[in-house]
Amino acid sequence: MFKVAVIPGDGIGPEVVSEGLKILDALEETTSLRTRRTQLDVGSSRFLRSGELLTEEDLSILIKQDAIFFGSIGDPRVPTGILEKGILLAIRTRLDQFVNLRPIRSWGDYSRLKNDKPFNITFLRENTEDFYMGAGGIFEGGKGRVPLKIKRALYDLEMDLNALSSNQDDYAFEIGVLSRKGIERFADYVMSHAKRTGQERVTVVDKANVCTNLYGLWRDVFRDRAKRNSIDLEFVFVDSMAMALIRNPEHFGMIATPNMFGDILTDLGAEIQGSLGLSASGNINPFGVPMFEPVHGSAPDIAGRNRANPIGAILAVKLMLEHLGMPNLGNMIEDGVEHTIEKGIVTPDLGGTSTTFEVGDSVAEFLRSV
Numbered sequence: 001m002f003k004v005a006v007i008p009g010d011g012i013g014p015e016v017v018s019e020g021l022k023i024l025d026a027l028e029e030t031t032s033l034r035t036r037r038t039q040l041d042v043g044s045s046r047f048l049r050s051g052e053l054l055t056e057e058d059l060s061i062l063i064k065q066d067a068i069f070f071g072s073i074g075d076p077r078v079p080t081g082i083l084e085k086g087i088l089l090a091i092r093t094r095l096d097q098f099v100n101l102r103p104i105r106s107w108g109d110y111s112r113l114k115n116d117k118p119f120n121i122t123f124l125r126e127n128t129e130d131f132y133m134g135a136g137g138i139f140e141g142g143k144g145r146v147p148l149k150i151k152r153a154l155y156d157l158e159m160d161l162n163a164l165s166s167n168q169d170d171y172a173f174e175i176g177v178l179s180r181k182g183i184e185r186f187a188d189y190v191m192s193h194a195k196r197t198g199q200e201r202v203t204v205v206d207k208a209n210v211c212t213n214l215y216g217l218w219r220d221v222f223r224d225r226a227k228r229n230s231i232d233l234e235f236v237f238v239d240s241m242a243m244a245l246i247r248n249p250e251h252f253g254m255i256a257t258p259n260m261f262g263d264i265l266t267d268l269g270a271e272i273q274g275s276l277g278l279s280a281s282g283n284i285n286p287f288g289v290p291m292f293e294p295v296h297g298s299a300p301d302i303a304g305r306n307r308a309n310p311i312g313a314i315l316a317v318k319l320m321l322e323h324l325g326m327p328n329l330g331n332m333i334e335d336g337v338e339h340t341i342e343k344g345i346v347t348p349d350l351g352g353t354s355t356t357f358e359v360g361d362s363v364a365e366f367l368r369s370v
C-alpha cells in the first residue's frame with residue numbers, strides 16, 4: 001500500500017489530476033497496486049479564504065507519504081509569486097527535493113519540428129538553489145541595508161548587504177547562489193542516473209561565460225564528478241542549448257541544468273514534443289518524499305473547459321510509479337498514452353477535438369484491456 005498525497009491546486013490542476021487518478025484507479029483494478037490517497041486543500045481558494053499558503057500541518061501530512069501527486073498552482077486573483085513561492089517552491093525546498101527530473105521524447109507526427117528524427121532526452125534540473133534562493137530585495141533611494149536569511153535542508157545562510165549608489169534611484173536585486181555541497185549532491189545524482197540508464201555522455205548547461213563565479217564552481221564540480229565516474233561531459237551555454245534543442249534534439253540524451261535555465265529549457269523541450277501539456281516532472285529527494293506533477297502551470301486561459309491536455313499529469317503518475325519501484329506499470333501507462341495519441345484522441349493543443357476526460361478515459365480503457 002503506497003501513501004500518496006494529492007494536491008490538485010488551481011486552474012487546470014484539478015482537471016488533469018483527476019485524469020491521473022483515473023489511471024491509478026484502472027491500475028488498482030487490474031494489478032496488485034494499491035494506494036491510500038490523502039487529498040490536501042492547498043492552493044488559491046484556501047489562500048483567498050484563510051490567507052494560508054503551505055502550513056506546518058500540511059507539511060506534517062506530506063512528510064508521512066510515499067509520494068505527492070501535484071496539479072498546478074497560480075491564480076490571476078493572487079499577486080504573482082505568492083502561491084508559487086509560498087506553496088510550490090516551499091514544498092520543493094522544505095522536502096529538499098533537490099533534483100527535478102523532466103523527460104521529453106518525440107511523439108511521431110506531433111513534433112513541432114520539421115526535423116523528424118526521434119529524440120528522447122532526460123533533463124535533470126537542480127531544484128533548490130541558483131536564482132531560486134529567494135535572496136532578493138530593493139535598496140530604496142539607492143542605499144540601505146538588506147539582511148538575507150536563507151534556510152535550506154543543507155544549511156542556513158545569512159548575507160548582509162549594504163548599498164550606496166551615486167544617485168537616489170531604487171535598485172532591485174535577486175541573487176543566484178550555488179553551494180559546493182548543493183552542486184556536489186546534484187552532480188552525484190546526475191552521474192548515478194546516467195549510469196543507471198546507460199548514458200555515456202551528459203550535457204551540462206550554464207552561462208559560465210558571463211556568470212563566471214556561479215557557474216565556474218558548477219563546472220569545477222561537474223568536471224570532478226564526471227572524471228570519478230568515467231562519464232563524458234559536454235558543456236553547452238544556455239543560449240546555444242536553446243538553439244540546439246530546435247536544430248538537433250536527437251543529439252542529446254541527458255541534460256543537466258541549473259534551476260532557472262532548466263525551468264526555461266524544459267518548457268521549450270515540452271513544446272518541441274508537440275505541446276507543453278505532454279510533459280511530466282518529478283521533484284526528487286533520493287532520501288525523502290518525492291513529488292510528481294505536470295510541467296505546465298494552472299493555464300487560467302483554458303481552465304474549467306475540459307480542454308486541458310491531461311497527458312503531462314498522466315505521465316507524472318508514470319514517473320511516480322517508476323520511482324516507487326514499478327517500472328513495468330510505468331511502461332504500461334506510456335503504452336496507453338502512445339495508443340491514445342496514435343488513435344488521434346488528443347486535445348486542442350495537439351490539434352485534436354477530444355476533451356480532457358476522453359483522453360484520460362482512453363488511457364484508462366487501454367490499461368483495463370491489457
Ligand code: NAD
Nearest residue numbers: 072073074075084276277296297298299301302308309349
Ligand atoms: P502555463 O503553463 O499555465 O500555460 C502556458 C500556456 O500553455 C497557456 O497558453 C496554456 O493554456 C497552455 N497550457 C498549459 N498547460 C496545458 C495543458 N495541459 N493543455 C493545454 N494547454 C496547456 O503557464 P503561464 O500561463 O505562464 O502560468 C499560469 C500560472 O501558472 C501562473 O500563475 C504561473 O506562475 C503558474 N505556474 C505554475 C506551475 C506549477 O504549478 N508547476 C508551472 C508553471 C506556471
Ligand code: IPM
Nearest residue numbers: 084085088089263295296297
Ligand atoms: C515549474 C514552474 C515553477 C518553477 C514556478 C511556478 C515556481 O514554472 O515548475 O516549471 O519555476 O519551477
Ligand code: MN
Nearest residue numbers: 263264267295
Ligand atoms: Mn516552469
